[in-house]
Each structure stands twice: as structure tokens, then as C-alpha cells.
Amino acid sequence: MRYPMSRRSFLSAAAGAAAAARAAQAAGDRPGPTVRDTFGLARAGKKIPVVFDTDVGGDIDDTWALAMLLKSPELDVKLVTSDSGNDTYRARILAKMLEVAGRTDIPVGIGCRPGDKKGRQSAWLGDYDLARYPGTVHRDGVGAIIDTIRASRDPITLVAIGPVPNLAEVLRRAPDVARRARFVGMHGSVRRGYGGSEEISAEYNVRACPEGLQAVFAAPWEVSVTPLDTCGIVHLEGAKYQKILRCNDPVVEALVANYRAWCAARGGKGVPDPDQRSSTLFDTVAVYMAFSENLLGMETLPLRVTDDGFTKIDPAARPVRCATQWKDLPAFEDELVRRLTSTKG
Ligand SMILES: [Ca+2]
Numbered sequence: 001m002r003y004p005m006s007r008r009s010f011l012s013a014a015a016g017a018a019a020a021a022r023a024a025q026a027a028g029d030r031p032g033p034t035v036r037d038t039f040g041l042a043r044a045g046k047k048i049p050v051v052f053d054t055d056v057g058g059d060i061d062d063t064w065a066l067a068m069l070l071k072s073p074e075l076d077v078k079l080v081t082s083d084s085g086n087d088t089y090r091a092r093i094l095a096k097m098l099e100v101a102g103r104t105d106i107p108v109g110i111g112c113r114p115g116d117k118k119g120r121q122s123a124w125l126g127d128y129d130l131a132r133y134p135g136t137v138h139r140d141g142v143g144a145i146i147d148t149i150r151a152s153r154d155p156i157t158l159v160a161i162g163p164v165p166n167l168a169e170v171l172r173r174a175p176d177v178a179r180r181a182r183f184v185g186m187h188g189s190v191r192r193g194y195g196g197s198e199e200i201s202a203e204y205n206v207r208a209c210p211e212g213l214q215a216v217f218a219a220p221w222e223v224s225v226t227p228l229d230t231c232g233i234v235h236l237e238g239a240k241y242q243k244i245l246r247c248n249d250p251v252v253e254a255l256v257a258n259y260r261a262w263c264a265a266r267g268g269k270g271v272p273d274p275d276q277r278s279s280t281l282f283d284t285v286a287v288y289m290a291f292s293e294n295l296l297g298m299e300t301l302p303l304r305v306t307d308d309g310f311t312k313i314d315p316a317a318r319p320v321r322c323a324t325q326w327k328d329l330p331a332f333e334d335e336l337v338r339r340l341t342s343t344k345g
Pocket residue numbers: 054055056059061062161162283
């Protein structure tokens with residue numbers, strides 16, 4: 001079923017197309033980096049440079065994804081930024097986790113919607129002050145993303161695991177960056193909705209800022225996503241989950257402490273028992289896709305972002321690389337546990 005385009009949708013699509021045209025002009029005809037280029041870096045013995053844009057501090061899966069990111073030796077994390085609102089609170093979580101991990105070499109950027117209201121990980125965060133972070137804190141996280149992409153010798157993989165107002169602002173300020181990076185996101189719902197449902201969903205990261213993802217899809221970079229079809233069915237339980245609980249690595253201990261604080265703050269029905277299982281670990285799949293797609297079935301589909309937060313197959317839309325199926329989900333769970341419990345960072 002096609003939906004008529006609303007005025008707002010038309011205007012945002014027109015703005016996106018104009019931004020894409022400006023980007024193409026700024027970059028000439030030079031093609032942007034592809035998944036092949038970035039995986040080629042790893043084959044050549046180099047690390048893949050990554051910028052990580054996250055709404056950590058909302059759902060807990062971002063904290064799992066951050067821990068996985070820090071424990072993926074294929075990746076060279078150049079910058080982490082908070083996104084989508086209340087961004088100072090989120091940046092404080094990033095900074096405190098990086099301190100725990102001994103990775104204060106990684107700069108933290110505050111997203112374009114600052115704010116420091118309490119959230120579900122505040123009990124773990126306490127009064128942690130960004131001023132005590134020994135590394136660099138960028139007040140202008142958007143500017144830091146632009147500078148990091150422009151300065152990198154090898155193409156950046158931009159991993160985005162929340163709604164993306166920062167990235168819309170990056171593309172508005174610096175359309176040229178779309179030819180210097182590839183985008184990997186946890187976004188959308190192609191043929192499956194939440195919990196493996198056969199009805200598609202207006203997935204949260206899209207619904208919370210459709211104009212952000214419309215701008216990302218309008219830009220001339222390669223776009224890859226894990227929609228709910230694959231990321232929405234990942235969780236750990238049983239022996240795999242118990243390995244996480246037993247691990248005494250400081251990053252994993254901080255992860256579990258955050259998870260317990262999050263469960264307690266959430267309260268009510270439907271909260272998982274943190275002694276038994278994880279919640280759904282959507283965002284870990286996007287981190288995996290920064291360095292491998294071996295366990296995933298990929299399809300290139302024309303996808304359009306609607307104003308009400310759906311990602312719909314539309315022949316007139318741009319091609320998006322979508323992880324629509326798992327080749328081997330248990331192997332991914334094993335890999336996630338192996339990485340997290342590894343003592344090598
Ligand atoms: Ca997220």
C-alpha cells in the first residue's frame with residue numbers, strides 16, 4: 001500500500017534531496033567507501049576506524065553494544081557521541097564506561113540536544129561529572145563527528161544505534177562527509193516487527209526522529225542497517241547469559257551493574273529478570289556489522305522512511321543494504337559472549 005506524501009514529508013524529502021545534491025557536488029563523482037573497502041582494511045591488517053553515535057541511557061542494549069565495541073579488536077574507536085536528547089546525561093554514561101574500560105584515549109562528544117535529566121542508568125552513574133573525564137570531551141559533538149570523518153586517512157564506519165538528529169545536523173553542516181564514510185545503523189522494520197512479529201513496526205529509532213533517518217537515506221553514502229527482522233530477536237539466556245554474570249572483567253561487571261540498575265528503574269511488568277536473561281540486544285548487531293556480516297543474510301532493498309516512522313520497500317527509493325535474516329543466530333550469541341568475556345580489549 002502506498003501512502004500519499006504529506007507536505008512535511010515532501011518538504012523533508014526535498015531538503016534531503018537538496019542536501020544530497022550539495023554533497024554530490026562537493027565530492028565530485030568520487031564514490032564513497034563501501035563495506036568491501038572497510039572490510040578490506042581488516043584483511044590488510046589495519047583496524048577499521050569507527051565513530052559511534054548512541055542514545056545510551058535509554059534502553060540498556062546500547063550499553064551492551066558499547067561493551068562489545070570496546071572488546072572488538074578489529075575496530076579503532078575514534079569518537080563516541082550521545083544522541084537524540086538529554087545528551088549530557090548520555091555522554092556522562094559514555095565517559096564513565098570509558099574510564100572503567102581504561103579507554104580514556106577515546107573522545108566523547110555531546111550531541112546536539114543537550115540536557116541532563118535523570119534516566120534509567122542514573123543509579124549507576126551517580127554524580128559522575130564530565131569535568132573529571134581525563135580524555136577529551138567535545139561540547140559540539142556534531143562538529144567532532146565532522147572533524148573526525150574529515151581527518152581520517154581510512155574511511156570511517158559510522159555506527160548509529162539510536163534516533164539520529166546529530167547525523168541530520170552533520171549532513172546539513174558538512175554534506176561532503178557522506179563521501180568519506182559508510183553508515184551502519186540499527187534502524188527500521190522491513191518484513192518483521194518487534195519480537196519477530198509478522199506485522200511490521202514503526203521502529204523506535206526511526207519513529208523518534210524520522211526526519212533524521214530521511215536525511216541519512218538521502219545522502220550519497222552506502223547505507224547498511226540491521227532492522228528488527230534480525231536485531232529484534234537477539235537476547236542471551238541460560239548458560240550463555242550465566243557466563244556474562246560470572247565474568248569478572250571490569251567492563252562486563254559495569255555492564256551488569258548498569259543492567260541491574262536499569263531493570264530496577266524500569267520496574268513493572270515485562271522487565272526481564274537480570275539473574276536469568278538479558279533484554280533484547282538490538283544494538284549489538286550494528287556493532288557486529290562494522291566488522292563482519294558473515295552470520296547475516298544481506299539484501300539490498302529500496303527503502304523509504306515514512307513520516308510516521310516506518311521503513312517501507314518502495315521501488316522509487318534509494319538502495320539500502322539490509323540484514324533481513326540470520327544465517328546463524330546461535331553463533332552470533334556465542335560470538336557476543338566470547339567477545340564480552342575476553343580479557344583482551
Ligand atoms: Ca539504542
